[in-house]
Amino acid sequence: MTQMPDIAPALPEIFLALAGMALLMLGVFKGDRSTRLVAYLTVLSFVVAGFLLVSTVETPSRTFGGMFVADDFAVFMKILSLLGSALAVIMSLEFIEREQMARFEFPVLFLFATLGMMLMISAGSLLSLYLGLELQSLSLYVVAAFRRDTVRSSEAGLKYFVLGALSSGMLLYGASLIYGFTGTIDFVRLAETFAEGGQVGIGLIIGIVFIAAGLAFKVSAVPFHMWTPDVYEGAPTPVTAFFAVAPKVAAIALFLRVMVGPFGDLVLQWQQIVVVISILSMLLGAYAAINQTNIKRLMAYSSIGHMGYALIGLAAGTERGVSGVLIYMAIYLAMNVGTFACILSMRVNRRMVEGINDLAGLSKTNPLMALSLAVFMFSMAGIPPLAGFFGKLSVFLAAIDAQLYTLAIIGVLTSVVGAFYYIRIVKLMYFDDPVESFDRPIGRDMTLVLTGTGLFTAFFFLFPAPIMDAATRAAQSLLAG
Amino acid sequence: MGQWPILSLTTFVPIVGAGFIFLLARGTPETVARNARYMALWTSLITFGLSLFIWFEFDRANPGFQFTEYAEWFPAWNINYRMGVDGISMMFVLLCTVLTPICVLASWESIRDRVKEYMISFLILETMMIGMFCALDFVVFYIFFEGVLIPMFVIIGVWGSGSRRIYAAFKFFLFTLLGSVLMLLALIAMYLQTRDTNIAILLATHFDRDMQIWLWLALFASFAVKIPMWPVHTWLPDAHVEAPTAGSVILAGVLLKMGGYGFLRFSIPILPEATAYFTPLVYTLSVVAIIYTSLVALAQEDMKKLIAYSSIAHMGFVTIGMFTLTTQGIHGSIFQMLSHGVVSAALFLAVGVVYDRLHSREIARYGGLWNNMPRYGIVFMIFMLGSVGLPGTSGFVGEFLSLVGAFQVNTWVAFLAATGLVLGAAYMLYLYRRVIFGRLTKDDLKGFHDLSLREMAVFAPLIALVFWMGIYPNSFIEVMDASVAQLIENYEAAIQSAADEAAGAAAVALR
Numbered sequence: 002m003t004q005m006p007d008i009a010p011a012l013p014e015i016f017l018a019l020a021g022m023a024l025l026m027l028g029v030f031k032g033d034r035s036t037r038l039v040a041y042l043t044v045l046s047f048v049v050a051g052f053l054l055v056s057t058v059e060t061p062s063r064t065f066g067g068m069f070v071a072d073d074f075a076v077f078m079k080i081l082s083l084l085g086s087a088l089a090v091i092m093s094l095e096f097i098e099r100e101q102m103a104r105f106e107f108p109v110l111f112l113f114a115t116l117g118m119m120l121m122i123s124a125g126s127l128l129s130l131y132l133g134l135e136l137q138s139l140s141l142y143v144v145a146a147f148r149r150d151t152v153r154s155s156e157a158g159l160k161y162f163v164l165g166a167l168s169s170g171m172l173l174y175g176a177s178l179i180y181g182f183t184g185t186i187d188f189v190r191l192a193e194t195f196a197e198g199g200q201v202g203i204g205l206i207i208g209i210v211f212i213a214a215g216l217a218f219k220v221s222a223v224p225f226h227m228w229t230p231d232v233y234e235g236a237p238t239p240v241t242a243f244f245a246v247a248p249k250v251a252a253i254a255l256f257l258r259v260m261v262g263p264f265g266d267l268v269l270q271w272q273q274i275v276v277v278i279s280i281l282s283m284l285l286g287a288y289a290a291i292n293q294t295n296i297k298r299l300m301a302y303s304s305i306g307h308m309g310y311a312l313i314g315l316a317a318g319t320e321r322g323v324s325g326v327l328i329y330m331a332i333y334l335a336m337n338v339g340t341f342a343c344i345l346s347m348r349v350n351r352r353m354v355e356g357i358n359d360l361a362g363l364s365k366t367n368p369l370m371a372l373s374l375a376v377f378m379f380s381m382a383g384i385p386p387l388a389g390f391f392g393k394l395s396v397f398l399a400a401i402d403a404q405l406y407t408l409a410i411i412g413v414l415t416s417v418v419g420a421f422y423y424i425r426i427v428k429l430m431y432f433d434d435p436v437e438s439f440d441r442p443i444g445r446d447m448t449l450v451l452t453g454t455g456l457f458t459a460f461f462f463l464f465p466a467p468i469m470d471a472a473t474r475a476a477q478s479l480l481a482g
Numbered sequence: 483m484g485q486w487p488i489l490s491l492t493t494f495v496p497i498v499g500a501g502f503i504f505l506l507a508r509g510t511p512e513t514v515a516r517n518a519r520y521m522a523l524w525t526s527l528i529t530f531g532l533s534l535f536i537w538f539e540f541d542r543a544n545p546g547f548q549f550t551e552y553a554e555w556f557p558a559w560n561i562n563y564r565m566g567v568d569g570i571s572m573m574f575v576l577l578c579t580v581l582t583p584i585c586v587l588a589s590w591e592s593i594r595d596r597v598k599e600y601m602i603s604f605l606i607l608e609t610m611m612i613g614m615f616c617a618l619d620f621v622v623f624y625i626f627f628e629g630v631l632i633p634m635f636v637i638i639g640v641w642g643s644g645s646r647r648i649y650a651a652f653k654f655f656l657f658t659l660l661g662s663v664l665m666l667l668a669l670i671a672m673y674l675q676t677r678d679t680n681i682a683i684l685l686a687t688h689f690d691r692d693m694q695i696w697l698w699l700a701l702f703a704s705f706a707v708k709i710p711m712w713p714v715h716t717w718l719p720d721a722h723v724e725a726p727t728a729g730s731v732i733l734a735g736v737l738l739k740m741g742g743y744g745f746l747r748f749s750i751p752i753l754p755e756a757t758a759y760f761t762p763l764v765y766t767l768s769v770v771a772i773i774y775t776s777l778v779a780l781a782q783e784d785m786k787k788l789i790a791y792s793s794i795a796h797m798g799f800v801t802i803g804m805f806t807l808t809t810q811g812i813h814g815s816i817f818q819m820l821s822h823g824v825v826s827a828a829l830f831l832a833v834g835v836v837y838d839r840l841h842s843r844e845i846a847r848y849g850g851l852w853n854n855m856p857r858y859g860i861v862f863m864i865f866m867l868g869s870v871g872l873p874g875t876s877g878f879v880g881e882f883l884s885l886v887g888a889f890q891v892n893t894w895v896a897f898l899a900a901t902g903l904v905l906g907a908a909y910m911l912y913l914y915r916r917v918i919f920g921r922l923t924k925d926d927l928k929g930f931h932d933l934s935l936r937e938m939a940v941f942a943p944l945i946a947l948v949f950w951m952g953i954y955p956n957s958f959i960e961v962m963d964a965s966v967a968q969l970i971e972n973y974e975a976a977i978q979s980a981a982d983e984a985a986g987a988a989a990v991a992l993r
Binding site for chain 2: 364379382384385386390394397398401402409410413414416417420424427428431462465466469470473
């Protein structure tokens, strides 16, 4: 007789799944006119899921035969994902209505992608990992190609799909190797197996490498980054804003969970891989961005670079490293959402523009937007006292603690190179004369998002303790379990 | 006085003022500009008034940190907000608070575009500078140290004069950032040993000798760029030339001192063995800087560039004096920094006076200004002689003490550095002759009016300071004396114990 599994830990996910289906029904019955309603309800369900997350679940707990883990780490990352998704939905509303792509599926797909992310973050075995990942990815493929009548968007969707499928294949292959060599897919059992020591076979190593490659694809780390610039550029801008934030948070969470959890005792085997992809990502992110003229492509390279920095924390493989990554991702989320809010407000004569040079003289035509974008850019460059500095500080701290000196030195040097293109945007906005002024006003939702993230980025240094403490707790829970 | 957080007040009053300007200055462009100017002036004067409390209440016999403040910041990481000044840093705080109102006044008429943003940038800059000198926590220090970059980058880029202002702004930003990030790594490495970033704890910690070498190099990368030392000085002439007058004043007056202060606060006391190891390197670079940049200054056609190169040469004296680790040397180097902060700031202001009238910095465009601007001629002469180091002016005391220190340690270094004095006199007098003396033949110069009342108000306090520091230097020396004595004592004790240890290890090895 099988017992009914305890569903309490998965309550937020279950709620979100039900909400998604209900919203789908609502959309079907009411048609595309209900897009705004569906979008608001989507945001509402994110909020409710967030509440369920912090209030009901007692952590840590495992359920569904260990496939689903709820711990402080999961709560932290899920809140970030929910926040990123909710902000992305809010930011996209005006855009989809303006660009005639307001179909009710749009917010619902965001919702399902977010559900996938939450499952990924809570994955307790290789199988639930894969299920969450695919739920997320399939939704993302569709939204990337959501503007099916334009070539660029369809191309972005297709490219993302083909390469994404390839990476999922690699991941699965890696999972099958690991299952074959150890006889289990459960993270706890895997960790126990490796903790006993003994010989680590070559097949197992290959399996880990495949899994790492698949995950590196999802976080768009070099050398699996090729899709990023094209997809970022081709996808509709609010979708890009979504891609840049929530899926990255989820994928990094998954990366952490898999590497530090079951393979934590094999740190020496995978540390080199992570170090190398981290260095390559930082270098490519810094150098390839210099010559970009399209701001979405620039942001793509910038996010590759940022993933490189986040992976520094993973490479350290310590509690300090994990908490460094978490802090970095929280700050990354605020900076990127804010930057994309600016990008979404770049309109000239009711037409979206994406050229970096279109920002010239923004400080004269729209001082507030210029100020916030300048704050985000300086923050991404890691200049104190802005938030980005604390993110970098915490990962470098972890790297030096783990004696990864080369990694840290390359990291800070590339951050100087990266600073060049970030401050180039500041230069355009403040030093150059305006060409064409952007349409105003930029909309209430956008102003709200912009002000909120801007204030967070600028004044994070006043109250860093809550996020830092939460990240430390989350890291402890990950390493404990 | 104990209960008032006087240092935090001094540090944050400017940024509060900037906030007021940001929120309150509204209306037509003219009223906004006028309100912003007055609000900035009042804010900076209030800050100056507050800083006077520090000057008068400072206990000159106490070598330790005074007016200390503490507030929890990231308690879990042992990184906390700590402020305090000792005899070394206290006068730099005053230098900042003196120069900022002068900068505001000097920009009164020359800045017409985006006045509000300009004043906000300057006040933010003031907060960052004061905070940096007051910080007693390494992370707090680093944040202020780097935070300076943002307003300065904007000041050079937006209100700079030349066509190369953007290049200069980028160069300034990236050079200093490159140095600073390496310092950040050193800071992290130190933190991981002490688990605390309190500077007082760092000062009491002994680091392994090999580690000291690396840490010292990382700190050196940052401070040497900032001070700047040859060969990483190249950002300075560009930044000076392109920055608006007040920007140059702050750059020369305060920003360069951050490097020197960094050496005194971190490199020398925390890493004594590495300091001893690298002293020859510092001497060499400083001597090269003095001679080379003096020669370069001789050949300049641009007034601001000439003064910029002279700044590098003067900073060479500072580094030599500091690394002699003698009482006179360190007194001299601190004094030289203060004096240079006043004198070179005033020289840039003097260039600004004629630049506002002709909009050219080219020396050849001027000549014979004595005929219609006698008051300007006298003011310029005072500062020119201060820069040369005429006895009775502040420049003499600093250079003399630095050289006295150098002679005790290394005669050749002192000899070579002293040639810089001769060259300094040559290029400054040459500049003065070409600009002020001669016949007034150029037509566009004939209409110049002499210094206005506002301009006199700008120069008067600086003239007073130059003579005060030159004639009665003791009021400044006595402030730093106790702290410097403690610094040297601790340094020598550390070197001695390292030597003993090495001897002990050798003895063990022999046995």
